[in-house]
Amino acid sequence: MRGAKSAKWVAIAAVVALGATACGGGGDDNSSGSGKGGNGVISVEIGEPQNSLVPSNTYETEGGQVINALFTGLTKLDADNKVVNAMAQSIETKDNKVWTIKLKPGYTFHNGEKVTAQSFIDAWNYGANQTNAQQTNPLFSHIAGYSDLNPGEGKKPTTDKLSGLKAVDDNTLQVTLTGPFSAFPAQLSFTAFVPLPKAFFKDPKGFGEAPIGNGPFKMSGKFKHNEEIDTVKYDKYPDASKIEPKGVNFKIYSNLDTAYKDLVAGNLDVQLVIPNSGLPTYHKDLPGRYIDEADSGVGYIGFPIKYNKAFQNADLRRSISMAIDRKTISEKIFLGARTPADDFISPIIDGYRKGACDACNLDPAKAKELYKKSGGLPNNTLEIGYNADGDHKAWVEAVANQIQQNLGIKVVAKPFEQFQTILNDLDAKKYQGAFRMGWNMDYPDMENYLRPIFSKDAIANGSNYAGYVNQDFEKLIVEGDHAPTHEEAVKKYQEADDVILKEMPYIPVYFYTLNSGFSEKVKSLKIAGHNILWDTVKLS
Secondary structure (H helix, E strand, C coil): CECCCCCCCCCCCCCCECECCCCCCCCCCCCCCCCCCCCCEEEEEECCCCCCCCHHHCCEHHHHHHHHHHCCCCEEECCCCCEEECCEEEEEECCCCEEEEEECCCCECCCCCECCHHHHHHHHHHHHCHHHCCCCHHHHCCECCHHHHCCCCCCCCCCCCCCCEEEEECCEEEEEECCCCCCHHHHCCCHHHCCCCHHHHHCHHHHHHCCCCCCCEEECCCCECCCEEEEEECCCCCCHHHCCCCEEEEEECCCHHHHHHHHHHCCCCEECCCCHHHCCCHHHHCCCCEEEEEEEEEEEEECCCCCCHHHCCHHHHHHHHHCCCHHHHHHHHCCCCEEECCCCCCCCCCCCCCCCCHHHCCCHHHHHHHHHHHCCCHHHEEEEEEEHHHCCHHHHHHHHHHHHHHHCCEEEEEEECCHHHHHHHHHCCCCCCEEEEEECCCCCCHHHHCHHHHCCCCCCCCCCCCCCCCHHHHHHHHHHHCCCCHHHHHHHHHHHHHHHHHHCCEEEEEEEEEEEEECCCEEECCEECCEECHHHCEEC
């Protein structure tokens, strides 16, 4: 997931995001506190989402957390990051290409409309259509008919329907892919694949401010930008009896330190990412009320290769990578709450290879040699942009100082006020310096660390801010998709991974760990893919 905030990417799944990571996070002293009446409503810290709350246009962890509470998809992640059925009663295939999905009965949207197979088809058709410019558009590329909905820039689709989707009946969905793809059930766990009610298509813009979902919580009022998103429990949800919270108040912060102070003071109930300032003391500040475990996210430094010729030499990018002391960043800046990255794939994902990234090893002498060979940067100056609302200042400045010292060039760390600001500037090709990025997984498969970030298709609507294109990489990804077994798919994806490890369009810097905290109001909870598993939340 774009911008893993804890690590899903992730990312991460939060991309990190991970999310994902590195998304925003942070504080607003005027937001309503955990108390909200002490009536079973809990408050959760998020940063300002990049876009309105439309599932197919949400590709970062801030909005993703809200979508996860409002909607239920066909599959989901359990507490072990394993994919299990959610609204799907069964998912069957004989060839990994044609899939038959039976829906569980009893699900309705928050306006009372029944959720049917057509609800999924309509939503996916919208998300996959280039005319609608949805952030998650590339994720639908495995479904037959995707190319017809995405003829390319300057061309209009001749249809608005994916040919691979068919409603056999109200409770049976048949999906035909362009080729075998064994990770399809895992992909369905991502929020881009949730259903949408008919009301969405009448007013997509208005819907984004007050979404009508099919999940355990429903909106209470509208999205209050830069302040809060209020939800209440949906009593007609089939598993409502398993959900203890009576509502969730998503408090929007612009500063993670402020959020942490609120958490310690009891004015915030859940913070998914403990900020750097809290790492030395959070075990003491939150006795028995913290989570420390491996997460899926990866933190990067990226380069706008396509849009700035200065970064187009791979030796230059490798030299910058070799000038970074990842061990010191992890131990001194993050106090062990991150680990040095040595692959583009998270260690919790099948296919990760320890030590795969040779350019991730600190080697100042080799770095200088490669920098000189590459021709260097204009004026021997490097700028690294980062979002200031995500607690990245300390490590980005430390990396900048290391590169400056080890390469003998000038390096400047440039803050952007919010994560959405730098994302928007990167989308618009306005910002052409190097940039901090993170990925928290959308779904637990190696492919999800490759295609959404480094494929050609991901330039227009995905997270390929580098504008990176490599035909060998593209070929290997397709071969991995079509491999008959998971094991054979992993081998092909590893070959694709080797391509980007050599060319370094992004520089992997660290792997996230999940360091979260909760208030005395919460007895326990579990997190997967940078999302709270709502049926695991127990209140004191």
